[in-house]
Amino acid sequence: MAELSEEEWRAKVMQHKAAVEELLKARKSKEALAEALRDPPYGAPEEVKLQGAKTVLYALSAFREAEIKEATEKLDEEKQNTLMKYLYKFWSQSLPSRTNAQLFVWHAALVEKAGTGSIVRVLYDCNRP
Amino acid sequence: MLASLIRRLEEPDIEVVNCHAISLDEQFLALCANAEEIYIFELVSEQYQRTDAVLAKHSQRVTGLDWSCHRRLLSVSEDRTAFVWQQDSDGKWRPSNVELKAQRAALCAAWSPDGDRFAVGLSSKDTALCYWHEEVNCWVAMKVGKAKAAITALAWHPSSQYLATGSTDRHCVVYDVSMSEEGAGPGFGTPQVTEDAGAWINDIAFSNGNVLAFTCQDATVRFKSLVDGRDAPVENIRWRGLPFLCLAFVGRTQLVACGFDYVPVLFLQRDGAWQVAGKLDLGAAVPSSGPGGVRESYDEARKRFRPTSSGKAATSEHSNTITSCCPFKDGRFSTSSLDGTVIVWELS
Numbered sequence: 001m002a003e004l005s006e007e008e009w010r011a012k013v014m015q016h017k018a019a020v021e022e023l024l025k026a027r028k029s030k031e032a033l034a035e036a037l038r039d040p041p042y043g044a045p046e047e048v049k050l051q052g053a054k055t056v057l058y059a060l061s062a063f064r065e066a067e068i069k070e071a072t073e074k075l076d077e078e079k080q081n082t083l084m085k086y087l088y089k090f091w092s093q094s095l096p097s098r099t100n101a102q103l104f105v106w107h108a109a110l111v112e113k114a115g116t117g118s119i120v121r122v123l124y125d126c127n128r129p
Numbered sequence: 130m131l132a133s134l135i136r137r138l139e140e141p142d143i144e145v146v147n148c149h150a151i152s153l154d155e156q157f158l159a160l161c162a163n164a165e166e167i168y169i170f171e172l173v174s175e176q177y178q179r180t181d182a183v184l185a186k187h188s189q190r191v192t193g194l195d196w197s198c199h200r201r202l203l204s205v206s207e208d209r210t211a212f213v214w215q216q217d218s219d220g221k222w223r224p225s226n227v228e229l230k231a232q233r234a235a236l237c238a239a240w241s242p243d244g245d246r247f248a249v250g251l252s253s254k255d256t257a258l259c260y261w262h263e264e265v266n267c268w269v270a271m272k273v274g275k276a277k278a279a280i281t282a283l284a285w286h287p288s289s290q291y292l293a294t295g296s297t298d299r300h301c302v303v304y305d306v307s308m309s310e311e312g313a314g315p316g317f318g319t320p321q322v323t324e325d326a327g328a329w330i331n332d333i334a335f336s337n338g339n340v341l342a343f344t345c346q347d348a349t350v351r352f353k354s355l356v357d358g359r360d361a362p363v364e365n366i367r368w369r370g371l372p373f374l375c376l377a378f379v380g381r382t383q384l385v386a387c388g389f390d391y392v393p394v395l396f397l398q399r400d401g402a403w404q405v406a407g408k409l410d411l412g413a414a415v416p417s418s419g420p421g422g423v424r425e426s427y428d429e430a431r432k433r434f435r436p437t438s439s440g441k442a443a444t445s446e447h448s449n450t451i452t453s454c455c456p457f458k459d460g461r462f463s464t465s466s467l468d469g470t471v472i473v474w475e476l477s
Contacts, residue, residue, distance in 0.1 A: 117370055
């Protein structure tokens with residue numbers, strides 16, 4: 001992981017956000033999610049990480065409930081683990097309960113695809129997005 | 130590939146086994162039932178029979194057991210001591226003293242493959258490497274390495290010149306521990322390879338083909354082929370179940386990992402890449418539910434998070450976490466578990 005300065009992290013996360021919004025406008029929600037989960041800001045200052053998390057949440061909310069399972073199938077192993085870490089991060093943020101409930105659907109689909117190992121990695125992997 | 134059960138040890142008064150060791154010729158089994166005493170079993174007509182030997186020199190829980198190729202048993206304990214036991218001509222097990230100089234509990238132990246020295250991983254963030262000192266008639270320790278947290282795993286290189294240590298500071302370090310005639314060799318104690326694993330290291334193993342494998346608490350197994358030098362890439366295999374507690378190579382390209390999932394899992398190296406081959410103990414066949422839509426599998430996933438009903442049939446040989454694993458020749462290995470059993474398996 002590169003050691004970036006705060007400005008470099010901010011710029012990187014903003015670039016990321018722009019790319020994701022672009023893809024969402026073009027209705028490519030699966031690609032948008034993959035882009036949002038790519039290269040998480042491990043090691044960045046907390047407020048930069050929060051911006052990165054907002055981008056992921058924005059990408060997640062573009063899916064209807066029926067599409068969620070298919071979307072998790074398309075993600076590769078690394079992104080599945082990153083998404084699981086983000087889910088737990090969102091739940092710690094006191095979001096409205098309707099959002100929380102939607103996240104549970106993602107959690108169930110992810111556990112089916114990636115197994116309980118992905119939850120273990122949220123707890124024990126020291127890299128936190 | 131599956132593994133078949135060769136031998137099973139179950140005693141009514143042994144409720145859990147926190148560590149065990151079987152000698153390389155499979156003749157003797159030593160185990161600790163999460164207490165201060167060590168029980169010795171001997172192989173009699175293909176089953177392990179309890180002998181009268183109860184090794185009771187430790188004053189706290191025994192945390193590590195290992196047999197050397199000369200049939201000496203090493204035991205280490207949380208009471209900061211270690212003993213080397215040898216069987217006398219009259220069948221009694223006699224301990225030799227070890228000057229461990231440990232300030233904290235000993236967590237793991239391993240004999241070098243040539244049987245001349247042994248290493249003890251300590252909670253005081255270093256490793257004690259012990260050799261036999263003729264003049265004082267006991268084993269004396271040299272300290273190796275300085276980690277930032279307790280040493281929880283040890284593995285010797287087959288040449289007995291290098292020692293790999295894994296620690297809860299999330300690093301795995303291989304030290305040069307070669308000795309010359311005068312004492313410690315020129316590079317003694319220098320770290321040769323350092324890997325940051327990102328999570329506590331639960332176990333390490335060296336294969337005969339120079340591959341270093343280590344497993345972490347984040348349910349991954351990582352492989353590094355030292356043939357390609359100290360900067361070789363680390364292959365990270367994520368396991369979909371719970372973390373592994375112990376590893377053992379049962380061949381150059383086969384690794385068995387066991388842990389909180391109650392079953393041993395096999396990893397194979399195919400075309401240079403390591404991958405999960407599968408669980409080695411599938412248990413009784415579970416009737417599969419018919420093909421369902423998205424809704425059905427979502428419900429099944431939710432069931433996982435509800436408390437399971439009692440009376441669920443055990444579907445694996447071990448009914449609790451596997452705590453330690455010892456490899457032998459010919460694709461055989463043994464596992465001990467918190468359900469109080471020790472099982473010897475053979476890969477088919």
